Amino acid sequence: MITPEYCQTMARYNAWQNTGLRKMIPAMDRDDLYKDRGAFFGSIMRTLNHLLWGDMLWMSRFDGGEAPDPDMGIEDSFDMAPTPAVWAADRFRMDARITLWANSVHAVDLVGDLEWYSGAMKRQMSKPMAICVMQLFNHQTHHRGQVHAMLTAAGQKPDDTDIPFMPEDA
Structure with missing residues (x-):
């Protein structure tokens, strides 16, 4: 279904996209970052924090490394990083963790089921590893x-998001 090369490409894409965000977000006005823009999680920062939390949660299942605080559910994920600068540093480390995992994954690691307890579903889960990745x-x-949409609405100009335009050195 998926390959180690897919994981490596997507990890590169993730890091490339987040590099642009890490440059833009800390320089923005705090009010613009925390303004409720009607998105699912409201603001730019709440959405970025939720994404960081989700990446940390999935990676802990894949690599056995650090997971978010077990008492921190989805509703608490919005405030994971208290400032844009802390978010940028945490995001940099998470992207490196994802890249390290992707560069070491083997085809056999993507076969079989992953089992975990889902706080969102409130039950034990088992799904194919490939689906989870x-x-x-x-x-x-x-x-x-x-x-990206919220940044555009805030007058920013985020980088291109198309995978075929990802630089070779990203």
Whole structure:
């Protein structure tokens, strides 16, 4: 279904997209970042924090590393990083973690089921690993799309988001 090369490409894409955001977000006016813009999570920062939380949660399931505080559910994820500068630093580290995982994943690691307890569903889950990995990358793209729209509405000019235009060195 998916390959290690898919994971590596999507990890590169994630890091490329977030590099642009990490340059833009800390320089923006705080009111613009926290303004409720009618998106699912409201503001740019709430959406970026939720995405960081989701990446950390999925990566903990994939690599066994650090997970968000077990008491921090989706509704608490919006305030994960208290400032844009902290978000940028945490995002940089998370993107490196995702890239490291993607560069070390083997085809056999993408086969079989992943089991975990879902706080959102309030039950034990079991799904094919490949589906879970696709969820990580799809979730990123979905919420970054929301952020892109909110940034545009705030008068910013986010970078291109098309995968074919990703620089080779990204």
